[in-house]
Amino acid sequence: MPDRALEFDRVSKRYGDIVALDAVSFEVRPGELYGFVGSNGAGKTTAMRIALGVLAADGGEVRYAGSPVTHATRTRIGYMPEERGLYPKMKVLDQLVYLAELHGLAPNEAHRNAEYWIGKLGLTERRRDEVLKLSLGNQQRVQLAAALVHDPAVLVLDEPFSGLDPLAVDVMSQVLRDKASTGVPVVFSSHQLDLVERLCDRVGIIRSGRMVASGSVTELTADAATQLSVRAPRAQPGWAATLPWVRVVSDSGSETVLELESGADDQAVLAAALATGPVTEFSRRRPTLTELFRNVVSDNGAEREGAGA
Numbered sequence: 522m523p524d525r526a527l528e529f530d531r532v533s534k535r536y537g538d539i540v541a542l543d544a545v546s547f548e549v550r551p552g553e554l555y556g557f558v559g560s561n562g563a564g565k566t567t568a569m570r571i572a573l574g575v576l577a578a579d580g581g582e583v584r585y586a587g588s589p590v591t592h593a594t595r596t597r598i599g600y601m602p603e604e605r606g607l608y609p610k611m612k613v614l615d616q617l618v619y620l621a622e623l624h625g626l627a628p629n630e631a632h633r634n635a636e637y638w639i640g641k642l643g644l645t646e647r648r649r650d651e652v653l654k655l656s657l658g659n660q661q662r663v664q665l666a667a668a669l670v671h672d673p674a675v676l677v678l679d680e681p682f683s684g685l686d687p688l689a690v691d692v693m694s695q696v697l698r699d700k701a702s703t704g705v706p707v708v709f710s711s712h713q714l715d716l717v718e719r720l721c722d723r724v725g726i727i728r729s730g731r732m733v734a735s736g737s738v739t740e741l742t743a744d745a746a747t748q749l750s751v752r753a754p755r756a757q758p759g760w761a762a763t764l765p766w767v768r769v770v771s772d773s774g775s776e777t778v779l780e781l782e783s784g785a786d787d788q789a790v791l792a793a794a795l796a797t798g799p800v801t802e803f804s805r806r807r808p809t810l811t812e813l814f815r816n817v818v819s820d821n822g823a824e825r826e827g828a829g830a
């Protein structure tokens with residue numbers, strides 16, 4: 522077990538009849554960005570709240586650096602809750618200093634850190650404003666600053682990217698990368714799978730309270746069927762539909778993505794594409810995280826909430 526990892530070990534939680542987490546295990550290694558993904562109601566927030574001690578698990582435990590997370594170790598976790606937790610009437614700088622002191626920093630250190638993150642997250646102009654007067658995206662930057670201001674050893678962030686504009690996404694991504702590069706385990710939940718694929722070293726997919734896949738995107742897609750991307754500009758729609766052992770994944774007109782069953786002959790596919798006219802691209806392709814997610818979480822939409830409603 523690597524040092525300073527955050528480990529979820531068979532963590533279970535029920536709310537009455539609802540099994541929110543069913544023996545969920547995964548590990549966020551020091552220095553890695555771990556993306557925690559799943560449909561609405563899959564159990565992400567519940568798992569994160571348990572790590573923070575906001576909720577108690579019914580079974581299993583969360584460990585940091587090999588020891589169960591206690592009240593003392595929790596103060597070393599930087600947490601961004603889904604419901605956000607700022608004092609709306611407090612000014613940005615005052616709030617961050619207060620939160621840093623609450624985590625045990627001396628006043629001058631708290632001030633220094635607050636100013637540092639205000640600068641880093643582009644909030645300098647707003648530092649004397651009350652939080653409620655900020656746009657939602659800027660409030661989210663303050664929320665991230667609040668998670669970082671006490672120099673946490675672990676970062677647990679619930680949907681930190683939701684509602685951010687592309688520039689703020691870049692800022693947030695860079696901050697998380699920088700933090701991970703100092704050896705901190707960083708886990709965040711998100712529904713923006715393209716972003717998770719781009720940013721994360723490893724990904725965990727949770728479905729109905731169970732971890733159904735965990736690893737790098739490359740590892741998770743290694744067993745997937747071979748896919749081909751074909752660009753044949755003069756081909757008519759449906760040109761590939763009748764090819765044997767081939768499934769059409771998508772056909773946007775300009776690009777056709779095909780999945781080959783074992784035994785399918787990719788050269789026969791190329792010949793069929795050439796029969797339609799010029800072929801400008803013919804390449805093997807790895808499924809995206811979004812495609813993988815759709816396969817793993819096969820019934821679309823909300824989980825138990827939708828199913829039980």
Ligand SMILES: Nc1ncnc2c1ncn2[C@@H]1O[C@H](COP(=O)(O)OP(=O)(O)OP(=O)(O)O)[C@@H](O)[C@H]1O
Pocket residue numbers: 536539540541559560561562563564565566567568603825826
């Ligand atoms: N306080 C609660 N009381 C009862 N059921 C709850 C409570 N909190 C969560 N649940 C249920 O537990 C399950 C897991 O919810 P959770 O919020 O952890 O999912 P999530 O993956 O974070 O979803 P989302 O992506 O929508 O934020 C859901 O079925 C939810 O309805």
